[in-house]
Amino acid sequence: MATAESPEESGTYTQSRRPPFSGKPGTLSGLDEATIVARAQDGDLAAFEHLVETYQGRLFRLAYRMLNDRGEAEDVVQDTLTAGWRALPGLDRSGAFGGWVYRTATNRCLDVLRRRSAHPEDSMDSAGLWPALAVQSGDPHRNAEIAAEFECLSRALAALPPGQRACWLLRELHDQSYAEIGAALGISPVTVRGRLARAREKLAEAMIQWH
Structure with a gap:
């Protein structure tokens, strides 16, 4: 179930929240990512700014749905992208940047969840996770049903163990392969498959009234 984006999930930051780079990403829009990463590895700030523009929204949506906290999600994204600039020279392949930032952001989210003393589902705000619905109808009753379905999904997702939620x-939302997810979480693709199966089973049980 796809959703439209709200300001909370759009990954749009104020200038103070973004890594301090000053390139002009628009001039690189015709290049493939491997070339842009290679340029960034050579110290091209405009190339890295293009990567920031490409990934900051995606990483924010991941972090926000993992943490249900805008401030913490913004911190994860900013820390990840700033660390990405420092890590660029050490990447073996120009195409490895996307996997690196997903892996780093996911693990930073898991670190935040480990530090929390309260269970994340106790503070789950379903309106924050799914604030705008992809499909709106002219029927207020139907819209209320859709909103209730998304609230149910939000709470079921929050109740999953962090590792299953990340998988x-x-x-489902970032279209990562089993191998990419395994690399992000430091587990095997077989383990990813198992965690996904358990997550899907639990979510299906929670959503059975909507089937």
């Missing part, structure tokens, strides 16, 4: 989000 589900990376697979």
